[in-house]
Amino acid sequence: MAKNAQLILRDKIYPVKANQTIRQALLEAGIQPHAVLATRDGELLTDDEVIREGQVIKLIAVISGG
Amino acid sequence: MRCRKCSQKAVVNMRQHKLSLCKEHYLEWLPEQTERFIQKYNMFTHKDKVLVAVSGGKDSLTLWEILWKSGYVADGLYINLGIDGQTKYSEMSRQIVLDFARERALRFTVVDVEEEFRETVPQIAARTLRGKAKPCSVCGLVKRHIMNRVARDAGYNILATGHNLDDEAAALFGNTLSWAKGYLIRQNPVLESIHPGVIKKVKPFFRFYERETAAYAVLSRITYVYDECPYSIGSKTIYYKGLLNQLEADRPGAKLHFFLAFLKAKKEGLFAQPPEKCGLELKTCPVCGQPTTVPDTCAFCRMMDKVKSPTVKG
Numbered sequence: 001m002a003k004n005a006q007l008i009l010r011d012k013i014y015p016v017k018a019n020q021t022i023r024q025a026l027l028e029a030g031i032q033p034h035a036v037l038a039t040r041d042g043e044l045l046t047d048d049e050v051i052r053e054g055q056v057i058k059l060i061a062v063i064s065g066g
Numbered sequence: 067m068r069c070r071k072c073s074q075k076a077v078v079n080m081r082q083h084k085l086s087l088c089k090e091h092y093l094e095w096l097p098e099q100t101e102r103f104i105q106k107y108n109m110f111t112h113k114d115k116v117l118v119a120v121s122g123g124k125d126s127l128t129l130w131e132i133l134w135k136s137g138y139v140a141d142g143l144y145i146n147l148g149i150d151g152q153t154k155y156s157e158m159s160r161q162i163v164l165d166f167a168r169e170r171a172l173r174f175t176v177v178d179v180e181e182e183f184r185e186t187v188p189q190i191a192a193r194t195l196r197g198k199a200k201p202c203s204v205c206g207l208v209k210r211h212i213m214n215r216v217a218r219d220a221g222y223n224i225l226a227t228g229h230n231l232d233d234e235a236a237a238l239f240g241n242t243l244s245w246a247k248g249y250l251i252r253q254n255p256v257l258e259s260i261h262p263g264v265i266k267k268v269k270p271f272f273r274f275y276e277r278e279t280a281a282y283a284v285l286s287r288i289t290y291v292y293d294e295c296p297y298s299i300g301s302k303t304i305y306y307k308g309l310l311n312q313l314e315a316d317r318p319g320a321k322l323h324f325f326l327a328f329l330k331a332k333k334e335g336l337f338a339q340p341p342e343k344c345g346l347e348l349k350t351c352p353v354c355g356q357p358t359t360v361p362d363t364c365a366f367c368r369m370m371d372k373v374k375s376p377t378v379k380g
Contacts, residue, residue, distance in 0.1 A: 033311075034275070034315060035277075037277055037280055037284060043077070044089070046076050046086060060280060062277045063304060063307050063308070064123055064298070065236070065298060065303045
């Protein structure tokens with residue numbers, strides 16, 4: 001299936017399949033769901049939201065500390 | 067997913083609580099829970115004078131915002147560590163903290179490590195050879211010393227930090243892997259003042275996941291330092307947080323349970339050894355007056371002696 005949606009984390013683009021939840025897309029891209037917040041057009045989204053074709057989900061990294 | 071309180075579209079889902087909330091109710095929930103934890107763990111009251119250690123990150127600025135909005139006497143302390151180089155990390159953090167405080171007319175203190183000690187934290191680390199590869203251990207030592215000193219000298223009786231559950235669980239995980247008795251005994255969301263030179267320390271956010279404080283910061287449009295300290299890349303803490311998040315993905319609530327069960331076990335008598343057997347008997351540093359576990363000058367003063375000495379190789 002074509003990867004026709006995108007996740008963006010710290011300027012890196014992760015092409016993912018559309019018509020799946022954000023949580024599934026994060027796992028597909030190898031990103032831990034608890035390590036990020038998902039946003040679309042500046043609005044926070046829960047990870048059960050379905051990504052539609054052509055959509056871009058911007059991720060905010062939340063893990064900090066050293 | 068819908069908000070449990072009003073059925074509007076949810077923006078945050080906390081699987082460990084089986085709770086999803088809309089923006090409006092999430093921005094109410096986090097401060098309410100903060101207040102609940104402050105009271106439940108006897109952290110402080112509205113009569114206390116609280117110094118909030120702020121780094122410019124999401125946790126400390128969110129904590130400062132919530133304490134301020136809740137009517138606490140809560141002033142800020144920013145320590146300029148001099149971590150700049152190509153990243154300008156400290157310079158950027160400092161500006162963000164100053165803007166945050168000025169926009170809200172909050173009182174704050176800035177301590178500049180380089181101005182005070184002639185060298186930045188990375189320079190001190192390189193010069194003293196403490197933490198050869200990274201300055202993180204020097205950074206921790208310098209911050210703890212300055213935070214306690216500023217709080218003590220300026221008459222604050224509470225020092226609050228923005229440590230969250232992920233910070234605490236990762237520290238516990240690391241300390242458990244090495245059975246670091248001393249650290250395990252000391253790790254607590256409330257550290258009472260057990261020495262005249264030490265201020266009571268509290269962590270009001272210790273039960274919030276990192277993504278929850280981040281969500282509050284994003285939703286309430288707090289500008290914070292998004293980039294991490296350049297020295298934290300590849301750190302053990304971040305590695306442990308990743309491992310715990312893998313666990314959390316399969317077992318929602320695992321991180322919270324890990325830490326709360328630890329606190330419960332301690333309360334029920336785990337580590338019930340006398341403090342001196344664990345190296346916790348506190349003495350007073352003859353130079354700075356702060357507590358130390360060794361009978362002579364404290365680790366901070368010993369380190370700063372090396373900084374003053376021109377013979378130490380950098």
